[in-house]
Amino acid sequence: MALPTHFDSLYIGGSWVKPIGGETSAVINPATEEVIGKAPVGTGADADAAIAAARDAFDHGPWPKMAWRERAGVLQQLHDALMTRKEEIVQLCVAEAGSIVPVASIMQFDMAMDGLQYYIHQIERREFVTPSSVSAHTNWATGGETLGSTVKVYEPLGVSVGITAYNYPFFLNLAKLGPALASGCTFILKPAPQTPLEALILGDIASEVGLPPGVFSIVTGGADVGEKLTTDPRVDQISFTGSDKIGAMIQAQAAPTLKRVTLELGGKSAMIVCEDADLEQAAFAGLINLTNQCGQGCVLQTRQLVHNAIKGQYIEMLKAMASQVKLGNPADPDTGMGPLISAAQRERVLAFIEQGKADGNTLVCGGTIPPGMDSGFFIEPTIFDCPNNSTAIAQEEIFGPVVCVIGFDTEEEAIAIANDSQYGLSGGVFSQDPGKAYRIGMKMRTGGVLINGGGGRLNPSVPFGGYKRSGIGREYGEEGLNEYLEIKVIDFRAA
Structure with a gap:
C-alpha cells in the first residue's frame, strides 16, 4: 500500500482529528516547486489536545508501567513495519526534503532505523534497577550499627515533546521518537512546517502496531503550536533540533516550568588538513561537507583549515571535484546535489555569499x-x-553549499582557529600520522571529531551533541536514553 501524501487531519491521542482551524497547506517539492501533498496546519488548541492526551496516557495508561522488554516488543513491531516501507519512505525523503537518493536511503532511512533498533536493544538488555554495595555504619539517630543498602531506579520522565528540523526530517523524527517511547514517556512530535509528511506517515504505522491511545501524537503548525508545547506545565521535557537562536527561545520558554531541555543546535565545524594529509582523501571529504543535503547539515565541516604548504593544491582539487557534481532533481540517481529547502533559504544563502x-x-x-x-x-x-576566520561566512552557520578554506602554518594555529567559534558540534583532522591526528582532535572543543573521515556512518551506541552554542545534552548512546529518564534512589535497612 502506497504511503499517503495528502492529510487533512492531525494524529492526536491515537486518532486522526481535524485541526480546529480547518486549515491545510500545500507541501512543495523543492526541486520542481510542484505540489506533492497537503498537510493540516495545527493550532495552539490542537497542541493543547495532544498535551492532554499525552498527560493522561502517562499518568493513567499502561505504557510507562509496561515491562521494559514488553515495550521493546511493541517498538520492534514499529521498526519492522517501517522497514517494509523503506522504498516508499525513501522516495518521500527525496521528494519532500530534496535529498539525493543515497542520502535519503542511507542517512535518512538506514541510520534512523539503526538508531531505533539500538534503543530497542538497549531496553531489552539494560538493567533499570541496579543495587549498590551493602554497607555497615553507625546510625546517627540511635548510635547503633546499621546494615544498609540502596538501589538506583531509572523511570520514565513524563510527557516529552520533539521539535524537528527540515534538513533530515525522517531521521530526526525517529531520533526523538525512539528514545522517548523506549523510555516509557508519552511523546508529541512537531515537525518542521516545510516537511510535515515524513512525520504524519508515522501515525498510521503507530496505530497498526498497537501503541496505546495518547502515547504518540503528531501536531503540525507554526510558532503558536511550538510555544504552547514549550510552555505548558503538563509537558516535562523538550527535545529540539534546529538553530541556536530558536533553541535559546525554547530554553527561555521552558524555564518558568523548569522543563528538562535537550538542544541539538547549529555548527560551524572545522576540518583540519595537515601538511602530511592524503590530499585527495581530504579534498573528497571537503566536497562531501560542501554538497551533502545542499549544505543543510549542522555537523558539516564548512570551515576547512588547510596547511599553507598545500592550501593552493587543496583548493584546486576541491574546485575540480565540485565542478563534476551534477546538480538537479534528486530523483535522478545520477544527481550529486539537490536543492535547498525553499526560496527563502536560497535568498539567505545568496545574501551570505554577497557578504x-x-x-x-x-x-x-x-x-x-x-x-x-x-x-x-x-x-x-x-x-x-x-x-582569516573573522568574517561572517567563517563565523555564522549559513546552511547552504558554502565552504571557507582558511590557511594555517602551525598545529597550534590550526587548533586556535578551529576553537575560535561560538559553536562546537563536530570537527575533523586529516593526517597520515594517526597519533598526531588524535592529539589534535583531543584539543578541539567540539562534541565529536572524525579522524581521516571517521567510520563513515553514525554509530548510535555513542552520544551525539555539541559544546557551546551547538547544544545541551546528548542524543544516542546510553546518554541519549537517559535524557528521557528520571533517577530514583531507594535507601533501605538490610538488617
Whole structure:
C-alpha cells in the first residue's frame, strides 16, 4: 500500500482529528516547486489536545508501567513495519526534503532505523534497577550499627515533546521518537512546517502496531503550536533540533516550568588538513561537507583549515571535484546535489555569499543560481578562499553549499582557529600520522571529531551533541536514553 501524501487531519491521542482551524497547506517539492501533498496546519488548541492526551496516557495508561522488554516488543513491531516501507519512505525523503537518493536511503532511512533498533536493544538488555554495595555504619539517630543498602531506579520522565528540523526530517523524527517511547514517556512530535509528511506517515504505522491511545501524537503548525508545547506545565521535557537562536527561545520558554531541555543546535565545524594529509582523501571529504543535503547539515565541516604548504593544491582539487557534481532533481540517481529547502533559504544563502565577497574573501567558484535551472531552489556549490576566520561566512552557520578554506602554518594555529567559534558540534583532522591526528582532535572543543573521515556512518551506541552554542545534552548512546529518564534512589535497612 502506497504511503499517503495528502492529510487533512492531525494524529492526536491515537486518532486522526481535524485541526480546529480547518486549515491545510500545500507541501512543495523543492526541486520542481510542484505540489506533492497537503498537510493540516495545527493550532495552539490542537497542541493543547495532544498535551492532554499525552498527560493522561502517562499518568493513567499502561505504557510507562509496561515491562521494559514488553515495550521493546511493541517498538520492534514499529521498526519492522517501517522497514517494509523503506522504498516508499525513501522516495518521500527525496521528494519532500530534496535529498539525493543515497542520502535519503542511507542517512535518512538506514541510520534512523539503526538508531531505533539500538534503543530497542538497549531496553531489552539494560538493567533499570541496579543495587549498590551493602554497607555497615553507625546510625546517627540511635548510635547503633546499621546494615544498609540502596538501589538506583531509572523511570520514565513524563510527557516529552520533539521539535524537528527540515534538513533530515525522517531521521530526526525517529531520533526523538525512539528514545522517548523506549523510555516509557508519552511523546508529541512537531515537525518542521516545510516537511510535515515524513512525520504524519508515522501515525498510521503507530496505530497498526498497537501503541496505546495518547502515547504518540503528531501536531503540525507554526510558532503558536511550538510555544504552547514549550510552555505548558503538563509537558516535562523538550527535545529540539534546529538553530541556536530558536533553541535559546525554547530554553527561555521552558524555564518558568523548569522543563528538562535537550538542544541539538547549529555548527560551524572545522576540518583540519595537515601538511602530511592524503590530499585527495581530504579534498573528497571537503566536497562531501560542501554538497551533502545542499549544505543543510549542522555537523558539516564548512570551515576547512588547510596547511599553507598545500592550501593552493587543496583548493584546486576541491574546485575540480565540485565542478563534476551534477546538480538537479534528486530523483535522478545520477544527481550529486539537490536543492535547498525553499526560496527563502536560497535568498539567505545568496545574501551570505554577497557578504562574503564584500568582506574581502576570494570567491573561488560558484556563488550563483545555476544557469538554466529556472525551477527548484538550486544554488551552485560555492568555495571561498578566506584570509582569516573573522568574517561572517567563517563565523555564522549559513546552511547552504558554502565552504571557507582558511590557511594555517602551525598545529597550534590550526587548533586556535578551529576553537575560535561560538559553536562546537563536530570537527575533523586529516593526517597520515594517526597519533598526531588524535592529539589534535583531543584539543578541539567540539562534541565529536572524525579522524581521516571517521567510520563513515553514525554509530548510535555513542552520544551525539555539541559544546557551546551547538547544544545541551546528548542524543544516542546510553546518554541519549537517559535524557528521557528520571533517577530514583531507594535507601533501605538490610538488617
